Amino acid sequence: MSEALERGIVWTVAVTRCRRAARLPRRLLRSSLQIAAALLISFPGVAVSQNSLLYFPGKATVAEMVSGGLRAWPSEEEFRGLVAEPAGPVRATAIVFHGNAGHAGHRDFYATMLTRLGLRVILAEYPGYGPREGALGERSLVDDAQQTITLAYRMHGAPLVVIGESLGAGVAAAAAGRERDKTAGLMLITPWDRLENVAAHHYPWLPVKWFLRDRYDSVDHLAAFGRPVLVVVAERDTIVPPRFGTALHDSLGEPRKLTVIPGAGHNDWTGRVDTVWWQHAIDFILTRQR
Structure with a gap:
């Protein structure tokens, strides 16, 4: 305990x-x-002690993370993540903010699936994860993610799709909310509405609202977003139960869409979706821009 x-x-x-x-x-x-x-x-x-409950960074060198078509982005010296390029013309650039464990190199499945659809894929890395130095915590991660979005837009232009999974959904919602003019749309996978609601679900005997430091309030961060948001929930998710993602979806303005992955849990959803599923997801974002 x-x-x-x-x-x-x-x-x-x-x-x-x-x-x-x-x-x-x-x-x-x-x-x-x-x-x-x-x-x-x-x-x-x-x-x-909240950092030890919320963040589980995996450490690795740049050399250990660069493999299988992934290279350092924007460079080895200024490492902020990994990038993969499609074989043909680039339709859009996707920035992926991963979950709370491991490092960006563990999320190469995003690159595998999305480059097939003509997307350039940036697997963003957080401060304190992989080879990067820096503090853990909401302010540090969100400020850094905002810088990543700004840099990607400057380097690659529009359209820019921001994807966040679990903790990364909270990071993506906050950073994209600040950089809405640079963001074509959002895809939030196994997200919550507010972190305090998930914490209260897991620790109902604690007055979490009193002392929770990192809030990750995606409802507030996206209140004026005005861009397409695809919310993806896993039907059997016990870590972030689907109702929290549904509550986030219901709080959003249009255009929005809720997708449920049948039979999926928090960590096995990737094995339950295919290229066609990804195609529909990306199409929703790129064809419904305001």
Whole structure:
């Protein structure tokens, strides 16, 4: 059991005792309130440990990540990710922001599928992941993702499709929301509406809204987006249950689309979609631009 969960359980017990305090002598009431206050003061320690609960970076050198048609982007010296080019004409550029574990080199399946459809694919890497230095956390990742979108637009032009998976969906929503004029549309895979709702689902005994540091509020970030958004949920996802992706979809303006992958879980959805599925997904974004 993690330190954060242990503190949460202890806090819950303390609050329960305080609710029963009306039946206690005054001296015991004072003691119970002091315990509760001490535990509330300890919440910053819980907040500090959030990185270890949310981010699982895989480290690797550039040389270890460059393989199978993937090369360093924009260069080995200024590494921000990996890029793969299609064999023929480039229809669009897709930037992929991956989930919370491993590194960008583990997501080569995006390059395999999307280059077949004429897309240039950039597998963006986060600060603190792969060979990159930098701090973990929402501000660091989103600021860096915004820079990646800006650089990709400057280098490759329009149209630019932004794809985010799981944690990457939260990063993509925030960064693309800031750079809406550079973004043709969004594809958000196994996303949530607000991270606090997912946290409350997994830790219902903790008052997560009080001390959650990284919010990843995609509803707020996309409130004025005004570009096509494809929301993809996995039917049997137990990590980010489908209802959170559905809630995000329902909050969006048009054009929007919700796609459910039947029988899929959070981590096995890639084996349940084919080239035709990807073609429809990309077509939705590129043919519904405002």
